[in-house]
Amino acid sequence: MASTSPGCRIKFWGVRGSIPTPGPGTVEYGGNTSCVEVRADGQILILDAGTGIRPLGLALAAEFQQSPMDITVLISHTHWDHIQGFPFFTPAYNPRNKVRILGYEGARAGLATTLAGQMESPYFPIALQEMPGNILIEELKELSFEVGEVKAAAWFMNHPGIAVGYRLFTSGGSVAYVPDNEPFGRQGVSHGVTEAGETSAFAMDEKLIEFIREADVLIIDSQYNEAEYDAHVGWGHGCVDDVVDLAIEACVKHLFLFHHDPCHDDAFVSDMAASARKRAAAQGSALKIDAAREGEEVLLP
Numbered sequence: 001m002a003s004t005s006p007g008c009r010i011k012f013w014g015v016r017g018s019i020p021t022p023g024p025g026t027v028e029y030g031g032n033t034s035c036v037e038v039r040a041d042g043q044i045l046i047l048d049a050g051t052g053i054r055p056l057g058l059a060l061a062a063e064f065q066q067s068p069m070d071i072t073v074l075i076s077h078t079h080w081d082h083i084q085g086f087p088f089f090t091p092a093y094n095p096r097n098k099v100r101i102l103g104y105e106g107a108r109a110g111l112a113t114t115l116a117g118q119m120e121s122p123y124f125p126i127a128l129q130e131m132p133g134n135i136l137i138e139e140l141k142e143l144s145f146e147v148g149e150v151k152a153a154a155w156f157m158n159h160p161g162i163a164v165g166y167r168l169f170t171s172g173g174s175v176a177y178v179p180d181n182e183p184f185g186r187q188g189v190s191h192g193v194t195e196a197g198e199t200s201a202f203a204m205d206e207k208l209i210e211f212i213r214e215a216d217v218l219i220i221d222s223q224y225n226e227a228e229y230d231a232h233v234g235w236g237h238g239c240v241d242d243v244v245d246l247a248i249e250a251c252v253k254h255l256f257l258f259h260h261d262p263c264h265d266d267a268f269v270s271d272m273a274a275s276a277r278k279r280a281a282a283q284g285s286a287l288k289i290d291a292a293r294e295g296e297e298v299l300l301p
């Protein structure tokens with residue numbers, strides 16, 4: 001049975017982008033790929049199924065023991081770092097459990113086909129349809145939907161293929177999860193597109209700002225610093241400076257830098273967070289900023 005306590009608990013199980021990054025350089029922030037647990041209004045919600053979903057699954061199994069679980073997994077997109085942990089998600093092997101996977105179209109083939117693809121026999125010994133948990137994969141068509149009493153919204157991100165961010169409105173507060181996104185504005189300004197292109201780029205950022213507006217917690221792709229970003233324009237990932245500006249403009253309360261680059265060790269990630277705080281302070285903003293850290297919990301009232 002799910003927790004019925006009021007409020008909203010967010011826990012980071014994987015904060016890394018692209019590929020798992022274990023080793024002495026990442027012990028502080030963690031090396032698992034994208035996975036965030038949200039417990040609110042009696043629901044167990046999981047944002048993405050990167051490798052962080054493996055330890056989350058073990059923790060859920062230990063917590064619930066013989067009790068059935070009803071779990072909803074929201075997939076932002078089917079790039080590997082957002083789905084690769086699912087074959088190792090223990091609750092999906094227990095026939096008592098229900099695991100509902102929601103997302104938008106996987107890269108052309110459809111969500112169910114893409115998720116099953118990584119478990120075909122050349123890659124994994126158990127097929128998705130052989131997992132004994134009651135797994136239901138639903139491709140969402142609408143941009144707003146409900147998971148129990150949690151209202152959810154999705155918005156398409158600037159990232160190769162189809163990728164969405166999610167906004168969850170819980171009784172404890174709201175969470176915006178934007179794991180892979182490149183803000184449009186800087187592409188327009190720095191890289192010589194036409195005036196019309198710049199205008200439409202800013203209009204697209206305006207839509208993102210609306211999507212994240214006044215979120216209590218914003219978890220967002222901040223993979224690059226400014227120098228790195230210049231070498232990665234068009235890769236679909238964010239520059240930390242842009243992310244800070246967007247969060248301030250959207251009146252977000254607490255910003256978590258997310259999708260840390262596999263080349264960034266703990267010291268580098270800490271420096272990025274420090275420079276992000278400096279940038280916000282220089283604008284007189286009260287925005288709270290942290291780099292997302294595996295194992296960290298955030299409680300909303």
Ligand SMILES: [Zn+2]
Pocket residue numbers: 017018079081082179180259
């Ligand atoms: Zn990613």
Ligand SMILES: [Zn+2]
Pocket residue numbers: 077079159163180
């Ligand atoms: Zn991606």
